[in-house]
Amino acid sequence: MYHAKYIIPALLVFLAVVTFPFWAKGKAVYRVELKLPANQTECIEDTETMRTSHMQILDHWRDKVVREGERVYTNAKGVKYSMSLTNTCMSCHSDKEKFCDKCHNSVGVAPYCWNCHLTTPKGGK
Amino acid sequence: MAAFYSFMAVLALVFIAAIGAGSAGMYTLFGVAIPYVALLVFLAGFIYRIVYWAKSPVPFSIATTGGQQKSLPWIKNSPWDNPYTVTGTVIRMILEVVTFRSLFRNTKIDLRVDNVKVVYGSAKFLWLFALIFHMAFFTILIRHMRLFLDPVPACIQKIEFLDSILQVGIPTLYQTDLLILVGLTFLLLRRIVDVKVNYISLAQDYFPLFLLLGIAISGIYMRYFIKADVISIKELTMGLLSFKPALPEKALETTFFVHLFLVSCLLAYFPFSKLMHLAGVFLSPTRNLPNNTRRQHYTNPWNDPAIKPHSYAAYEDDFREKMIEAGLPVEKEA
Incomplete structure (x- = not known):
């Protein structure tokens, strides 16, 4: 083998970088546990829709409220809700850190909702 | 035909994963066994290939001389294109790897004036789109570490933020998702449309392009269209990383298995393909040798x-x- 003194260290560094996630892993078991509201069993839509589309619903709400002044959302079952992140969503999911942040932080998603929005109707962060 | 066969091969891989992990429900095979095997093949193949190359002697100093070489003191030389020291060679190598300088010198050849006069011209598109593709691919690779590291490091979140800084749509559009498709499409069309390149293109040129397109498209489809369950996916990846693989309770989307299977194929195929230019560029005698044969004797290791x-x-x-x-x-x- 020629130039082993350069090639072997470079190869070892490469292997270390490639396998980095294996030895850098944090907790042995990765699990996200959400604190679900105690007094409610149903969200505005079914769980699967909320999981895949909550961001689009909120985006849609923002456009409706801010641009068109429309504030009432009717869900698939015909129940009406006020289009408000702070007053509707967060009246049940009151603790952002134990609900929203759980998933978002664990996979590195940083939505910009709370750049503007308060986390409780009364104020405070 | 080579392009068609490569396309059909990738399509077959997609169907194998879609049927195997979709209707046949072989989740453990596609979610655990194949990724592990693919990674092992990648690591072992990579080491084998490097050692094989390192054992090959370089009989002559054949550095590419891309500019004026160092000679008399009053002749201006190009220290990076025609390096004569180790430092110059290292700079040349870094610039080659990061900015693809040799592709920047790409030329096109044409017959002009009644089809008799040979004309050479600059051709920068290969350089531009190759750079776009490689940079986008690298960023995407780094960005994926959010699914392999827990907690997600701040630098990865920063890259993610910069990549989606235009805040287009929800979930926010990554610029690199578009750029990788643009780059790959150009690299593929170049081989199909340009008759001269088409003539020298083989199945092993097309196959990686189709495979990467398949990976990019399945990834884009998961993020923007079906919204694959990222939390469940991370449960699977973290299980694999801790060598306690467990399938998440919730069934993962078939598209995810297609994506994972194509990536596994890429990993296993990588060391035996032209994609090994990742390591090969560092071992190219035309790049990693200084052009100093007139000052220093180069000994042929065969002697x-x-x-x-x-x-x-x-x-x-x-x-x-x-x-x-x-x-x-x-x-x-x-």
């Missing part, structure tokens, strides 16, 4: 050390009488 140098004076000593007999001039008369 048998038992064969000693034989000077002309010694040669003449051996054959002087015969040379005089034959009437050949000699430097030293007997």
Whole structure:
């Protein structure tokens, strides 16, 4: 083998970088546990829709409220809700850190909702 | 035809994963066994390939001389294109790897003036789109670490933020998702449309392009269209990383298995393909040698050390009488 003194260290560094996630892993078991509201069993839509589309619903709400002044959302079952992140969503999911942040932080998603929005109707962060 | 066969091969891989992990429900095979095997093949193949290359001697110093070489002090030389020191060679290598300088010199050849005059022109598109593709791919690779590291490091979140800084749509559009498709599409069309490149293109040129397109499209489809369950996916990846693989309770989307299977294929195929230019560029004698053969002797590693140098004076000593007999001039008369 020629130039082993350069090639072997470079190869070892490469292997270390490639396998980095294996030895850098944090907790042995990765699990996200959400604190679900105690007094409610149903969200505005079914769980699967909320999981895949909550961001689009909120985006849609923002456009409706801010641009068109429309504030009432009717869900698939015909129940009406006020289009408000702070007053509707967060009246049940009151603790952002134990609900929203759980998933978002664990996979590195940083939505910009709370750049503007308060986390409780009364104020405070 | 090579393009068609490669396309069909990738399509077959997609169907294998879609049927195997979709309707046949072989989740453990596609979610656990194949990724592990693919990674092992990648690591072992990579080491094998590097060691194989490192064992090959480089008989001659064949550095590409891309500019004026170092000679007399009043002649301006190009220290990065035609390096004569180790530092210059390292700079050349870094610039080659990061900015693809040799592709920047790509030229096109054409017949002009009644189809008889050969004309050369600059052709920068290959350089531009190759750079776009590689940079996008690298960023995507780094960004994926959010699914392999827990907690997600701040630098990865920063890259993610920068990549989606335009805040287009929900979930926010990554610029690199578009750029990788643009880059790959160009690299593929170049091989199909340009007759000269088409003529020299083989299945092993098309196959990685289709495979990468498949990976990119399945990834884009998961993020923007079906919204694959990232939390469940991370449960699977973290299980794999801790060697306690467990499938998440919730069934993962078939598209995810297609994506994972294509990535596994890429990993296993990588060391035996042209994609090894990832490591090969560092071992290219045309790039990693300084052009200093006029100042320093380059020893051919093939040379048998038992064969000693034989000077002309010694040669003449051996054959002087015969040379005089034959009437050949000699430097030293007997």
